[in-house]
Amino acid sequence: MIDLEIRGRAWKLGDDISTDHIISGKYKFRAISNIQEMVPHVLEELIPDFYLKVRRGDIIVAGKNFGMGSSREHAPLLLKILGISAVVAESFARIFFRNSINIGLPVITASEVPRATEEGDVLSVDIEKGILINMSKGVKESIRPYPREFLEILECGGIVEYVRKHGDLPWRGTK
Amino acid sequence: MVIETRGPFASTAPLAIQIMRETGLYKVFDPLKVLFVIDHASPAPHVEAASAHKMMRDFAAKFGIRLFDVGEGICHQIVAENGYSRPFSLILGADSHTTTLGAFSAFATGVGSTDIALAIALGKTWLRVPESVKIAIEEEPKPFISGKDIILRIIKEVGVDGLTYRAMEFHGSAIKHISMDSRMTMCNMCVEAGAKTALFPSDEVLSMNLAQIGVEGIKLEADPDAEYEEIFSFDLDNLEPQVAEPPNVDRVRAVEELEGVEVDQVFIGSCTNGRYEDFLTAARILRGRKVKKGVRCIAVPASRSIYLRLLKEGLLHVLAESGFFIAHSTCGPCIGAHLGLLGPGETVISTSNRNFPGRMGDKNSRIYLASPATAAASAVEGKIADPRKYLGR
Numbered sequence: 001m002i003d004l005e006i007r008g009r010a011w012k013l014g015d016d017i018s019t020d021h022i023i024s025g026k027y028k029f030r031a032i033s034n035i036q037e038m039v040p041h042v043l044e045e046l047i048p049d050f051y052l053k054v055r056r057g058d059i060i061v062a063g064k065n066f067g068m069g070s071s072r073e074h075a076p077l078l079l080k081i082l083g084i085s086a087v088v089a090e091s092f093a094r095i096f097f098r099n100s101i102n103i104g105l106p107v108i109t110a111s112e113v114p115r116a117t118e119e120g121d122v123l124s125v126d127i128e129k130g131i132l133i134n135m136s137k138g139v140k141e142s143i144r145p146y147p148r149e150f151l152e153i154l155e156c157g158g159i160v161e162y163v164r165k166h167g168d169l170p171w172r173g174t175k
Numbered sequence: 176m177v178i179e180t181r182g183p184f185a186s187t188a189p190l191a192i193q194i195m196r197e198t199g200l201y202k203v204f205d206p207l208k209v210l211f212v213i214d215h216a217s218p219a220p221h222v223e224a225a226s227a228h229k230m231m232r233d234f235a236a237k238f239g240i241r242l243f244d245v246g247e248g249i250c251h252q253i254v255a256e257n258g259y260s261r262p263f264s265l266i267l268g269a270d271s272h273t274t275t276l277g278a279f280s281a282f283a284t285g286v287g288s289t290d291i292a293l294a295i296a297l298g299k300t301w302l303r304v305p306e307s308v309k310i311a312i313e314e315e316p317k318p319f320i321s322g323k324d325i326i327l328r329i330i331k332e333v334g335v336d337g338l339t340y341r342a343m344e345f346h347g348s349a350i351k352h353i354s355m356d357s358r359m360t361m362c363n364m365c366v367e368a369g370a371k372t373a374l375f376p377s378d379e380v381l382s383m384n385l386a387q388i389g390v391e392g393i394k395l396e397a398d399p400d401a402e403y404e405e406i407f408s409f410d411l412d413n414l415e416p417q418v419a420e421p422p423n424v425d426r427v428r429a430v431e432e433l434e435g436v437e438v439d440q441v442f443i444g445s446c447t448n449g450r451y452e453d454f455l456t457a458a459r460i461l462r463g464r465k466v467k468k469g470v471r472c473i474a475v476p477a478s479r480s481i482y483l484r485l486l487k488e489g490l491l492h493v494l495a496e497s498g499f500f501i502a503h504s505t506c507g508p509c510i511g512a513h514l515g516l517l518g519p520g521e522t523v524i525s526t527s528n529r530n531f532p533g534r535m536g537d538k539n540s541r542i543y544l545a546s547p548a549t550a551a552a553s554a555v556e557g558k559i560a561d562p563r564k565y566l567g568r
Contacts, residue, residue: 016335016423020531026511045538065336065369069529070510071271073190073287094340094371095271098301099287149301160198160289163297171301 004127004154006085006106008059010134012119013046015063019096021046022067022075035074035081042078056083059125061117063089066107067096076100076107086125088132090114101150104158108132112141127154189227190288191269192234195296203238204298210259211235211242212250217505219245220513246503248478249446251275255359256480258388262377262395267294271366272446272528277343277373278358280381280395284372305342305371306404312349314412319566321456322357323448323526323546325349325409326364327417331427332407339369341404344397349411350375355384356452363447364528367424416562419544421530430549433559440523441466441554442535443547444475444502445509448526454485457551458493460565466498467557473515474499475507499554511535517542524553 027041043050060066060079066089067075076099079087086106100107106127113134117123121136130145146154149170156162162170195201203209211231219225228245235242243253251272254260262280266273269291276283286300294300310329330337343365345358353361358375365373375381377394385391416430443449443457454476466472474494476482482504485491491501500515508515509527517523517536522543525535530542545553548562555565 018529018531020529020534024511024533026516026533026536045533065339068335068369069271069531071269071285071287073289091336091339093336093369095285095287098290102287102289158289159293160194160200163200163293164198169293169297169299169301 004151005125006057006059006127007122007124008057008085009055010059010061010117010119010121010123011047011054012117013060013062013066015090016065016068017046017062018069019067019072019075020069023072023078025070025072035077038074038078039081042082051082054082054084057085058083059123060084060087061089061114061123062087063114064091066092067100068093071095071099073099073103076105077103080105088114088117088123088125101153102159104154104156104161106154108143110141110143113139127151189230191292191295192230194289194292198292200292200296202296203240204296206239206241208298209238209240209295210250210254211240212248212253213242213244214249214504215506215510216512217245218503224512246479246505248480248504249449249506251359251363251446252449252477252481255279256478258390261385261390262381262393267291267300272363274365274370274373275359275363275446277362277365278355278375278381279385280374280377282372282374283362285366303340305340307342307344307401308338308370309403309406310343310345311406311408312345312347312411313408314349314410315352316349316411316414317568319416319548319563319568320411320414321452321546321548322353322360324414324417325353325357325411326361327419327424327427327544328409328414329361329407330364330368330419330425331417332409333368333425335367335423335425336369338365340371341369343368343370343373344403345373345375346397350378351380353380354452355380356450359450360447364424367528416546416549418524418549418559419530421541421543422532424528424530424544430545430559430561433543434561436543436559437522438470438524438543438553438558439521440515440517441470441472441550442475442508442515442523442525442527443499443550444473444477444507445525445527446477446506447528448547449475449477449481449504451481451484453526453547454481454490454494456566457547458490460548460551460555460562461497461499462493464497464555466554470554470557471515472497472499472554473502473508475502475514476504478504497554508535524550524559526550
C-alpha cells in the first residue's frame with residue numbers, strides 16, 4: 001500500500017544518473033540472494049554513506065535521464081528499501097521508469113520544481129491530483145496525472161501485488 | 176494497452192524467479208516461448224553467482240524451459256542464432272541490450288525482473304506504444320567503418336537521452352552496405368540514446384540471413400506514409416572511426432582527437448561487438464603483430480558457434496599469437512563481474528556499450544568505447560590508435 005500524497009526532504013542529484021551510480025553492477029552479482037547486503041553501496045560514488053544519511057520518506061530530485069543504463073531492478077528497489085518515497089526528475093530512462101512503477105516507487109516527471117530544488121528542501125506531491133510543490137521555495141507545478149492503471153498499481157504497492165489480488169494486469173479491454 | 180506475447184523472451188535474472196516464488200505466480204505460460212541464458216558472471220566466479228545459476232537451472236528443469244548454460248553464449252546472440260528473432264517477433268529480455276534483435280525486424284526491448292516474472296507467468300506485459308524517429312543514413316561507408324562507428328556517431332548527435340521512450344527506425348541508402356553483425360551492434364546501442372527499440376527493415380541482407388535458418392517470406396517495412404516525430408540524417412561516406420570517452424556514451428570524438436591516450440587493457444567482445452565480423456577485423460590488424468607489452472588484451476566471442484568458427488578459420492590462433500587472452504563466451508568484463516576488472520586510475524579501450532564510472536572496475540578507472548578495429552590497433556600500440564594505419568584508408 002502506497003500513499004498517493006507524499007511529503008519529504010529532498011536529495012538533489014544531477015543529470016544522467018545511471019543505474020550503475022545507484023548500484024554498481026559489481027555489487028549486483030555478488031549479492032543477488034540478499035539485497036540487504038547491497039544497501040551500503042547505494043549511490044556511494046555520489047553521496048558517501050547515503051544509506052546512513054537517508055531518512056524514511058525522503059525524495060530524490062534529479063535532472064534529465066534519471067536511471068539510464070542497465071535494466072537492473074535492484075536500482076529502484078534499493079531506493080525503495082532505503083525509504084525513498086518518490087523520485088522527481090526532469091526525465092527518466094524508460095526501463096528505470098517502468099521498473100519503478102512495477103515495484104511501487106512513484107516516479108514524477110516535472111521541470112520547474114526539480115530546477116528550483118536544493119538539497120534539504122521539503123517537497124510535497126499529490127500523485128492523484130497531479131500537484132508537486134517545493135514548500136521551502138514556494139514553487140508549485142502541475143504534473144501530468146498518471147493513467148488509472150499506474151494509480152491502481154501504486155495503491156497495491158506494486159504490480160506483483162496487483163496481479164496477486166486481481167489475477168491479471170490492470171490494463172483491460174484490449175488484447 | 177496489453178500485448179499478448181508472440182515472440183520468445185530472451186534471458187532472465189534470478190530476481191525474477193525469486194519474485195515468482197515469493198508471490199505465488201510460480202508458473203510458466205508457455206515453456207516454448209521462454210529462454211534462459213546463463214551469460215552474466217559465467218562460469219560462476221563466486222558462490223553467490225553459482226547459487227543464482229543453480230536457481231535458473233532448477234527452474235528451467237522444473238518447467239521445461241530451454242536453458243543455454245555456461246559457455247554457450249550471450250543471450251541476444253543466442254536468441255538470434257537459434258532463429259527466435261524474426262520480423263514481427265515481440266521479444267522481452269531482462270537485459271537492456273535486448274534491443275540488439277531489432278536487426279531482425281523484431282520489436283525487442285529490455286525490461287526489469289518484475290516485468291519478466293509476470294511475462295513468464297502470464298504471457299502478457301504492458302507497453303506504451305512508442306513514437307518513431309527516423310534515422311536516415313545515406314552513402315556507402317568506408318571499408319574500415321563498422322556498425323560501432325555509425326551508432327557512436329548517431330549517439331553523439333542525439334545524446335544519451337535524445338531518444339528516450341522512442342523507437343529508432345533505420346532508413347536510407349547506406350543500409351544495404353551494413354552487415355547483420357553491424358546492424359546488431361547498432362540496435363544494441365540504441366538504448367544508450369534512451370530508445371525503447373530499434374528496427375532495421377526486412378531487406379535482402381536480412382532475408383538472406385533468415386533463409387539460412389529456414390525462415391522465409393515475412394517482411395517488416397515502414398509504411399510509405401509513416402509519420403515520424405523527428406528525423407536525423409547522416410552521410411556515412413566521410414565517417415571516420417569514432418571513440419566515446421568517459422563518463423558518458425555521447426562524449427564521442429573522432430579517433431584522431433584521442434590518439435595517444437595510453438591504455439592498460441583492451442577488451443574485444445560483449446553483446447555489442449563479440450561477433451564473427453568483429454574478430455575478423457581484429458585479426459586483420461593483429462596478424463603477424465604483437466600486442467604492446469604490459470597491456471592486458473582480452474577477447475571474448477559472443478557465442479560458442481562464433482568461437483568455433485573463429486577456431487576453425489585460424490583467427491583465434493592469430494589473436495592468441497598476438498598476445499590476446501581468449502575466453503569462453505560470456506558477458507565478461509563489460510559488466511565488471513569478472514575476467515578483467517580495472518584497478519584505480521586504469522584505462523581500458525573496450526568494444527562494449529557503456530563507459531559509466533566504475534562499470535568495469537574501480538570508480539576511478541576510465542572506459543573508452545570503440546570498434547573492434549580501433550581496439551585492435553590500440554592493442555598493438557598500447558594507446559588509442561587509428562585503425563586506418565593498419566586497414567588502409
